[in-house]
Amino acid sequence: MMFGLTAFLSAFVASVVIAPLMGRLARRVGMVDQPENHRKLHDRAVPLTGGPTILISAVVAVTVTLWLNPGLLKPTVDDAKFLGALLVSGGLIVVIGMIDDRYGLRGRQKLSGQVLAALVLLPSGIIVHEVSGFGFTMSFGDLAPIMTLL
Numbered sequence: 001m002m003f004g005l006t007a008f009l010s011a012f013v014a015s016v017v018i019a020p021l022m023g024r025l026a027r028r029v030g031m032v033d034q035p036e037n038h039r040k041l042h043d044r045a046v047p048l049t050g051g052p053t054i055l056i057s058a059v060v061a062v063t064v065t066l067w068l069n070p071g072l073l074k075p076t077v078d079d080a081k082f083l084g085a086l087l088v089s090g091g092l093i094v095v096i097g098m099i100d101d102r103y104g105l106r107g108r109q110k111l112s113g114q115v116l117a118a119l120v121l122l123p124s125g126i127i128v129h130e131v132s133g134f135g136f137t138m139s140f141g142d143l144a145p146i147m148t149l150l
Contacts, residue, residue, distance in 0.1 A: 003069045011061035022049035048101040051094040085124035092117040
């Protein structure tokens, strides 16, 4: 049970260290949201680096937790494929978010990127076969990969 605390603390420390660094980098390269009178509540430029900070912190948390608890995730090909697909998929979502923040993407462009990120996960074995709630269970059968994508 200690691994939950390990993951939390390592993610917290990583985010506290990484967030200011990413903020400085964002300001240097111009990845900031400028205030405007119309809809923005902030009064100065805000770095657009939340996504990368969270992704890097999550990777640090998983890495530290697995390093300190090697039995938690047995080193198999399936586990490596799952973690790799999760990293690639998360990276795609972060990149799409950064492009959207910087240049503004249309809804269908963002949706296409999100579908691509979900498609990366399917071969790794992440498939929702059924959903349960409020005393009901819905099984998807052969439609499970499509329902997982949705």
